[in-house]
Amino acid sequence: MQSEQVMEKIKRIVVEDLDVNLTYEDLDETEPLFEDGFGFDSVVLVELISFIEKRFDIQMGDEVLNMETFKNLQSVAQVISKHLETQHAASHA
Amino acid sequence: MRRPNFFIVGAPRCGTTSMYIYLWQHPEIYVSVHKEPHFFGSDLSRLAGTIREEDLYLELFAGAGDHPRVGESSVWYLLSRRAAAEIRAFSPDAKIIILLRDPVQMAHSLHSLYTRSGNEDIPLFEDALAAEAERRQGRRIPPGAYFPEGLIYTDVVRHAEKVERYLTAFGRENVHCVLLEDLVRDPAAVYRQTLELLGVDPTFVAEFDLRRANQWARMQGIRQLRHTPPEVRRRMQFDQIRLHEDGSRQPLSPELAARLRELFAEDVARLGALLDRDLSAWTRGAAERRPRAVTAG
Numbered sequence: 001m002q003s004e005q006v007m008e009k010i011k012r013i014v015v016e017d018l019d020v021n022l023t024y025e026d027l028d029e030t031e032p033l034f035e036d037g038f039g040f041d042s043v044v045l046v047e048l049i050s051f052i053e054k055r056f057d058i059q060m061g062d063e064v065l066n067m068e069t070f071k072n073l074q075s076v077a078q079v080i081s082k083h084l085e086t087q088h089a090a091s092h093a
Numbered sequence: 094m095r096r097p098n099f100f101i102v103g104a105p106r107c108g109t110t111s112m113y114i115y116l117w118q119h120p121e122i123y124v125s126v127h128k129e130p131h132f133f134g135s136d137l138s139r140l141a142g143t144i145r146e147e148d149l150y151l152e153l154f155a156g157a158g159d160h161p162r163v164g165e166s167s168v169w170y171l172l173s174r175r176a177a178a179e180i181r182a183f184s185p186d187a188k189i190i191i192l193l194r195d196p197v198q199m200a201h202s203l204h205s206l207y208t209r210s211g212n213e214d215i216p217l218f219e220d221a222l223a224a225e226a227e228r229r230q231g232r233r234i235p236p237g238a239y240f241p242e243g244l245i246y247t248d249v250v251r252h253a254e255k256v257e258r259y260l261t262a263f264g265r266e267n268v269h270c271v272l273l274e275d276l277v278r279d280p281a282a283v284y285r286q287t288l289e290l291l292g293v294d295p296t297f298v299a300e301f302d303l304r305r306a307n308q309w310a311r312m313q314g315i316r317q318l319r320h321t322p323p324e325v326r327r328r329m330q331f332d333q334i335r336l337h338e339d340g341s342r343q344p345l346s347p348e349l350a351a352r353l354r355e356l357f358a359e360d361v362a363r364l365g366a367l368l369d370r371d372l373s374a375w376t377r378g379a380a381e382r383r384p385r386a387v388t389a390g
Contacts, residue, residue, distance in 0.1 A: 034311075042126075042311060042314045042315050042318055042329075043318065043326050043329050045315055046315055046318040046319055046326065049315070049319065050319075062316050065312055065315055065316055066312055067308050067311075067312060070312075
């Protein structure tokens with residue numbers, strides 16, 4: 001999956017699945033996710049992780065649950081893309 | 094299912110959130126990610142995040158595993174007339190942590206918080222105090238008030254009788270009282286004493302820098318929340334692990350402060366005797382020179 005597609009899918013989750021009242025136009029990929037940006041709280045973030053796991057069919061382990069991963073949508077997309085690449089490489093090994 | 098065996102019971106605006114996050118970092122301690130479930134205190138109004146169902150409450154500690162100490166923090170347990178006995182019946186060997194503060198500063202801080210949160214609609218602290226008589230009769234309660242008991246500021250901040258209730262219920266050796274000014278001055282020493290009460294490794298060094306501690310707590314909270322039932326998450330209507338911001342507040346006039354210090358003097362003296370501490374600085378208004386090292390929440 002291309003990184004643009006990953007980002008598109010994440011944005012769809014944020015706008016259509018999360019109860020955060022944001023539109024596609026609001027979604028600056030570099031905006032912080034927490035109180036100094038979109039204002040996500042911990043509960044919203046857990047919902048986001050849950051949707052990501054379902055939609056991308058991946059498991060986000062505790063090792064990637066850190067502030068670096070959830071800095072902004074771009075960093076989230078990078079972690080997912082890396083995860084998908086690893087998964088893809090493993091399935092073709 | 095594990096039952097909690099320690100409780101931070103209050104008081105609000107006295108550093109409970111800081112203590113909760115410091116204790117959370119300890120490898121032998123497990124705390125509920127949902128701060129302030131207020132399972133006990135059946136005489137109190139039901140707050141937004143209150144969990145009164147025992148099965149749901151115990152789910153908060155489902156991930157505790159073999160952590161020796163399992164706890165939660167609900168700031169209004171101290172005010173409640175029933176909570177001490179209810180906790181004792183539920184967890185007879187529990188350890189109790191109580192954070193306290195100069196009552197004048199606490200009342201002022203609570204009023205300031207409430208004007209921001211919607212529990213209070215009288216902007217001036219002095220006017221809010223003047224409304225207490227009517228509020229005791231159930232009048233002048235703001236339509237949006239979520240915790241009317243909290244609006245009787247001069248009751249909320251009188252600590253002695255409340256502390257005595259816990260000392261009687263649990264025994265002095267199981268109750269640890271912390272003064273906010275001590276926590277601010279030397280968090281490491283206060284932390285160590287608290288760990289000693291809890292019987293866990295007192296040499297563990299926690300992160301006391303609030304920004305870094307908050308970031309740690311946020312991610313740790315997310316890990317715990319993933320295993321928390323959706324019903325509990327639904328009750329957490331706001332970010333439970335975010336430290337309270339003090340925000341700006343109106344200054345307290347020296348005249349009003351002096352009047353309040355006189356009003357609380359007897360209670361402060363009684364508390365001092367209970368804790369075997371000289372609290373005359375509270376009566377003189379010299380207790381707090383507070384840098385932003387510790388949040389008052």
